[in-house]
Amino acid sequence: MHTTPRRTFTQLAAAAFAHKPLGANDRVRVGIIGCGGRGRGLWRTFLAQPDIAPVAACDVYEPFLNRAIQMSGGTASGYKDFRALLDRKDIDAVIVAPPDHWHAIQTIEACRAGKDVYVEKPLCRMQREGRAMVEAARKHNRVVQVGSQQRSGAHYHHAVGMIQAGALGAVHHITANWTRNMMPGFRPVSPLPVPGKDLDWDLWLGPAPEVPFDPLRCLYNYRWFWDYSGGQMTNWGAHSLDIARWALGAKAPVSVAAFGGRFAIRDGGETPDIQQAIYRFPECIVSWTGREVNAGKTNLLEFHGTKGNMILTREGFEVTPEVWTGYGQDGKTAAMAALRESGGNLDQLHIRNFLDCIKSRKKPHGDIEEGHLTATMCQLGNIATRVGRVLNWDEAKEEVIGDVEANQWLFQPYRKPWSLT
Template identity: 35%
Template sequence: MNQQTPSPNGTPHRRTFLKTAATAVAAPYFVPASVFGATAPSNRVNLGMVGLGNQGMLNLKLFLENKDCTVLAVCDVNRGSYGYKEPKDFYGRDPAREMVEKAYAKKAPGGSYKGCDAYTDFREVLSRDDIDAVVLTTPDHWHGVMTIKAAEAGKDIYCEKPLGLTIAEQIAMAESVRKHNRILQTGSHERSNPVIRSACELVRSGAIGKVHRVVTNVGRHNKVGPGPGWEPMPVPDTLDYDLWLGPAPEAPYHKDRCLYNFRFNYDYAGGQVANFGAHSLDIAQWGLGTDDTGPVQVESVYADFLPEGSLFNAATYTHFRLKYASGVVVESMTAEPSVRCLFEGEDGVIRIDNQARNFVTIPGSIKVEAGLTDVPEQYRSNADHHQNFLDCVRSRKEPNAPVEIGHRSATLCHLGNIASRLGGKFGWDPTAQRFTGSRAETANEMLAVKQRGVWTV
């Protein structure tokens, strides 16, 4: 990628940025139709992949296998390094471009393909007229800025879960997506899982009677960060650290702040509550039929944190309770889960397993009478969700997990985190999307965070 001259605040000068972006698209690479399969070029969705870490590389791999799209560009602030979820993982923009070119070279005449550009700055991807949609698999603190700028640029968006870092940010994202008539698919892939759809439809049909309690599980921290007294480290020459921080506060670099471990710091994510909880609490919302609303109360039952001064500041263990106007209570707790979501009704129970491949009814006759004994245990999960996104980009129909659903489900995660951090019980108005009651002022201050520099949304 071409180098840019930084402005005084560390962001590219507009003139330099536009010149660089124009250069990137000046000479498109011609690729024979045989490279991408039978789908006509005019019907294929051209993609830009932004964020090529752990989940980003998985998304890239699956989109490369899809004949209804073409990956034209990859973007990451990391050129390429180890240090992601597993020690052997070598990810970033250069490994991603290599993956694209190897995948398409297998089908290209002569076995060669050089049609994928790699960028550091996502705005260069958005500037390209030949890209229809972007796939955002970045740390959570970037979701809002990137989604809004993508919508303004006329791009459709696949945004990983949780939808955003804060509730206020998510509201702005939804408003922008609708204002610019864009398709947005939240990466809550269970929404494209026929097994989970069947389970949620069974709950909503009244098969277990009136639901009075739902239990959802959140996984424990799977990484260990440095405790109080940790020392800053030199920034690797492979990483644009200032751009990695983006809208987040300035902070000294440490390897455990970035890459996979971002999720354990509230400046960048919502801990495992917003990671795993974005799946389990989304299923709870779906089964309860509350996609367009939320609870009226949130209560922290218990929360445990590392010592003050630790690099990881997200709660290591949480148990919070959400109460709905209907009287239903949703319990969310940290566990080594064998169950992802469990619905308890007056006449029975529906239990969805942790991998969301199957569900059990108690009594078993509920599933038999519904004719669901042959529900397949295997599904393509992310791949089906990606396909639904591509189909909707072309048809302009609503995807399975549109922006509003992603917002409402992630809101439960944020409510749980705010209650856990402050302690106690809080009223919540799901229409006004504000806290109510005696401590509302303090809690409402946590609905948004101050964003840095040019990245305010």
């Protein structure tokens, strides 16, 4: 493992300037925690920005750590333990891109250490973690950008603005879908990590229950295990339901019903391969369909308005006008004009927004409170699926009304010695 001494003379000297506000021309000194598929994708885009200095990289899996160091041209020092990276005073901002079960601890510790944070979506695995993360960000006055890159897309801003202004008429139904065919199941990412050799399995598990090493649970596929993540409901739901909630201008649904299971895929994973969740907002129903067993044809996100229908993707949006056929209508006149707009490079825009906010101290597009509210919406979909009944949500208290069992899923104790506070 490539490492550098935890404290060098230069680092100590730099510590004196650690909390100086950054000017427009200053370089942001960045460290990355979690150098897997997504982490390295983000790292590449950060490295392409003219005003960053790649200072440190951290991963518990050595081959990925080494790749991130190489990408930085060797300027980033390598760490296995994120606490050693966070100890460094010459780091302004960190990217947090490990599996979901690590997001809360690492984001809170980074805020405490005075770093601004770009944390991947879903914000966290459990609802109570999200609230604690928001509190830490506010307490330590940190800029925290959640990796919901769609929030920085100009066409998403335009689409949401139009919907909120009533251009589609009243939107009473929003459908969000993620469908593909993964039959007969997922396979471990190869080459397989070797615990004790190139992977620290205990530090990969962290706050999650101790279990023997299983290659399917590890790289990328941790998504299909409840102890680390929440399946496609939190993986892709975090993107589409985030935009739905933003367009509605709502904090949370009033109630949630959901069903699902791992009906067809036989690979040892746990989260549903078929899942249907229905969210009730005061005057709108939002539905989520997750399906890994038949690709079919569905649109990622669709807004059904009285005047028009909008399909919204990362590539752009398309509005098809409605033609009213009801009483007194001729069935020929469009209720609005057809519209089409294309998208841009969302990662680049979102990372740029983060770096600009580090300097301006403004709230970023994917502010942590929004990330928390969206993660909660996804988590409620999974809790409703697991308990098998309708949940009524108290938005102010952030708890399920009158349901002790459901509320237990809002936080499950960490494995010692890890703790949330």
